[in-house]
Amino acid sequence: MNKIKLMTRLEAFFNSDVKEEKKKVEEIKGVIKKLKAKQNKIKKMLEVCPDQDMKNALQLEVNIIQAQIDKGEAVLKNL
Amino acid sequence: MDNTIKHSLFVLLFALLGLGFWLSADFKTIVAGIAVFVFGMLSLQKGFKFFTGGVLERLLRNATDNMVKRLLFGIVTTTLMQSSSLLSVLVISFISAGLLDLTAGIGIIFGANIGTTTGAWLVAGFGLKVNISGYAMPLLVFGVLLHFAKRKSYQGVGHILLGLGFLFLGIQYMKDGLDAFKGNIDLSQFAMTGLSGLLTYVLLGIAVTVVIQASGATMVLIIAALASHQISYENALALAVGSNLGTTITAVLGAFGANIKGKRLAGAHVLFNLFTGVLAIVFLRQFIWLVDWLCDYAGIAPDDYTLKLAMFHSVFNVVGVVVMLPLSGLLARLLETFMREKTASVELPRFLTKSALQYPDTAVESVHQETRHLYENVTHVILRALGLHRRDVYSGQDLTEVIGQYPEIKDYDIDDAYERNIKGLYSAIIEFVSQARFTWEMKQSGRLYWLREANLKLVEAVKAVKHLQKNLLKHHRSYNRYQAEEYDRIRFQIAFVIRELRKIKDTEQVNELPLLTLDALKGRIKEQRQAAIEIIENLIRERKISAEAGTSLLNDSSYVYEIQSNLIRMAETVFINHAADSVKAEKELALTDHEMLAVIRPTQAVDHE
Numbered sequence: 127m128n129k130i131k132l133m134t135r136l137e138a139f140f141n142s143d144v145k146e147e148k149k150k151v152e153e154i155k156g157v158i159k160k161l162k163a164k165q166n167k168i169k170k171m172l173e174v175c176p177d178q179d180m181k182n183a184l185q186l187e188v189n190i191i192q193a194q195i196d197k198g199e200a201v202l203k204n205l
Numbered sequence: 206m207d208n209t210i211k212h213s214l215f216v217l218l219f220a221l222l223g224l225g226f227w228l229s230a231d232f233k234t235i236v237a238g239i240a241v242f243v244f245g246m247l248s249l250q251k252g253f254k255f256f257t258g259g260v261l262e263r264l265l266r267n268a269t270d271n272m273v274k275r276l277l278f279g280i281v282t283t284t285l286m287q288s289s290s291l292l293s294v295l296v297i298s299f300i301s302a303g304l305l306d307l308t309a310g311i312g313i314i315f316g317a318n319i320g321t322t323t324g325a326w327l328v329a330g331f332g333l334k335v336n337i338s339g340y341a342m343p344l345l346v347f348g349v350l351l352h353f354a355k356r357k358s359y360q361g362v363g364h365i366l367l368g369l370g371f372l373f374l375g376i377q378y379m380k381d382g383l384d385a386f387k388g389n390i391d392l393s394q395f396a397m398t399g400l401s402g403l404l405t406y407v408l409l410g411i412a413v414t415v416v417i418q419a420s421g422a423t424m425v426l427i428i429a430a431l432a433s434h435q436i437s438y439e440n441a442l443a444l445a446v447g448s449n450l451g452t453t454i455t456a457v458l459g460a461f462g463a464n465i466k467g468k469r470l471a472g473a474h475v476l477f478n479l480f481t482g483v484l485a486i487v488f489l490r491q492f493i494w495l496v497d498w499l500c501d502y503a504g505i506a507p508d509d510y511t512l513k514l515a516m517f518h519s520v521f522n523v524v525g526v527v528v529m530l531p532l533s534g535l536l537a538r539l540l541e542t543f544m545r546e547k548t549a550s551v552e553l554p555r556f557l558t559k560s561a562l563q564y565p566d567t568a569v570e571s572v573h574q575e576t577r578h579l580y581e582n583v584t585h586v587i588l589r590a591l592g593l594h595r596r597d598v599y600s601g602q603d604l605t606e607v608i609g610q611y612p613e614i615k616d617y618d619i620d621d622a623y624e625r626n627i628k629g630l631y632s633a634i635i636e637f638v639s640q641a642r643f644t645w646e647m648k649q650s651g652r653l654y655w656l657r658e659a660n661l662k663l664v665e666a667v668k669a670v671k672h673l674q675k676n677l678l679k680h681h682r683s684y685n686r687y688q689a690e691e692y693d694r695i696r697f698q699i700a701f702v703i704r705e706l707r708k709i710k711d712t713e714q715v716n717e718l719p720l721l722t723l724d725a726l727k728g729r730i731k732e733q734r735q736a737a738i739e740i741i742e743n744l745i746r747e748r749k750i751s752a753e754a755g756t757s758l759l760n761d762s763s764y765v766y767e768i769q770s771n772l773i774r775m776a777e778t779v780f781i782n783h784a785a786d787s788v789k790a791e792k793e794l795a796l797t798d799h800e801m802l803a804v805i806r807p808t809q810a811v812d813h814e
Contacts, residue, residue: 149786150789150790150793153786153787153789153790154790154793154794156787156790157718157721157787157790157791157794158794160717160718161718161721161794164718183729186728186729186732186804186805187725187728187729189804190724190725190728190729190796190801190804191721191725193796193800193801193803193804194721194724194725194794194795194796195794197793197794197796197800198793198794201793201794
């Protein structure tokens with residue numbers, strides 16, 4: 127094993143936590159992105175929904191998704 | 206088709222009776238006598254039922270440990286009650302409860318067959334020789350007075366006295382009717398001799414007993430007809446044999462609603478009566494000789510045909526018992542062999558195999574697949590209990606429309622469905638998990654623990670729907686539209702969760718945020734529960750539903766939440782791939798109970814703090 131290869135492997139070993147964290151951040155960002163898309167979709171449904179009960183249910187879902195997004199963003203800040 | 210035939214026969218019987226009443230006043234008296242007699246028997250049975258909770262059951266439990274006691278028990282109780290039906294019901298219930306075996310039950314039924322013959326003796330020896338209606342009147346008066354008493358035992362005695370009074374009155378009517386009938390029509394001209402006569406009158410006896418549904422009443426009719434010389438002695442004997450055979454129809458009809466043990470006992474009754482009937486037909490000459498000899502010995506006049514008929518009735522039944530009694534064990538075994546309990550087709554596990562136990566990951570996957578299988582069965586049962594079908598709930602159709610399509614909820618046997626579609630699978634999963642989980646490393650063992658919990662949640666959901674079903678069936682078509690609407694809302698809410706879980710189950714592969722979708726669903730059912738409580742309280746406050754209906758609805762909304770949350774918690778384990786990186790990220794974003802409450806009811810969340 128040459129020196130460069132050895133150094134690369136050592137670096138990867140010591141940076142594995144950072145790598146995992148980066149991966150986690152990417153994953154959370156991905157989830158938030160999907161949540162936002164889902165939230166927008168529900169908001170559009172909400173605009174055209176004629177039934178009040180259904181509207182309430184959709185609004186609740188929007189609120190829950192918003193809380194999940196907020197929580198995700200808070201997690202991202204702490205990472 | 207079956208009901209149409211029954212209905213037609215019933216109408217025909219009414220028409221024939223109406224025609225008979227119109228043509229002959231004497232016929233009316235005879236039939237009224239039969240009706241009063243049968244009513245007396247029913248009243249007598251009702252009276253004895255007041256005491257069956259105590260004395261009769263204690264006797265049955267303690268005094269039937271050998272065959273002689275069983276026979277005596279059957280003879281004495283049937284003699285007292287003048288009907289074997291009540292005793293048969295009691296014996297069937299004891300056999301079904303495992304307190305009596307079939308052989309013992311057969312012994313009692315044999316005794317009951319001898320006991321029923323005492324009725325003929327009483328009528329022939331006493332009923333026709335005195336003015337029996339003179340005894341009926343005081344019995345009826347005392348019976349009615351005691352019937353109004355508060356104490357149950359007095360009421361029971363009242364019914365027994367009324368029963369005896371009506372029996373006596375019925376006998377008198379039959380006797381009078383047949384006496385008067387003779388003045389107008391002489392039935393004895395239809396007397397038949399030889400084998401054809403024997404068989405014709407046997408068939409007539411069967412037919413009359415099937416129509417009257419009480420062999421005791423038929424026997425009284427035969428004795429009364431014989432006493433008024435409307436039928437010949439030989440034809441009366443054939444009628445008595447026919448009545449003995451006809452009474453088996455009553456036993457068969459009674460056994461339709463019974464379980465297999467009851468059916469076996471009815472089978473024994475049928476076989477015994479068939480055997481004694483055939484015996485009496487084949488050896489009629491010998492029986493007549495034996496009856497003459499016994500009557501001579503007992504000092505009964507050779508021309509006292511009514512008592513000789515009673516003797517014949519007893520003799521051929523006693524001979525039947527003597528022949529059949531040693532074979533009762535064999536008869537019981539025969540009936541147990543040929544009349545087997547139909548085992549309900551229980552659904553078997555599809556994925557659990559012995560070989561899967563050897564490999565931890567395979568075993569976990571097998572339990573996982575089997576749990577999904579169980580989930581499908583559970584949702585089927587839940588939706589059927591709600592009067593819905595999976596195909597509609599899983600379709601893209603609006604759920605409110607789906608519920609509107611099925612306004613009627615049929616009584617669905619959840620216990621039976623549980624036995625057939627759930628219990629077997631659940632037991633197999635639990636057995637498989639118990640065999641597996643202690644042998645392997647922690648990871649698989651932990652996964653199996655959660656899968657076992659998921660299965661438990663499914664079973665709990667079914668139990669909750671069973672509780673819910675009672676009120677749902679009672680009130681979903683309530684005249685109170687608010688109450689009916691609430692039950693439709695309940696149906697919608699459960700069906701909605703099942704529909705959403707189906708989506709999560711199907712999208713687990715395509716990574717559509719299954720965990721956070723479940724999270725939102727949890728929030729939705731929590732909000733629904735809170736809203737349901739507020740709606741119900743408002744309905745009570747505005748007097749749109751009664752407080753009783755409101756409390757039932759509150760209880761039922763708890764069952765709804767239990768069903769929903771159990772299904773969701775199961776789905777968290779079974780439908781989510783917790784090893785996937787995206788799911789790990791989703792976990793970071795999932796809301797805690799308090800965070801969820803802050804979204805649903807911000808004010809309540811602050812109060813909690």
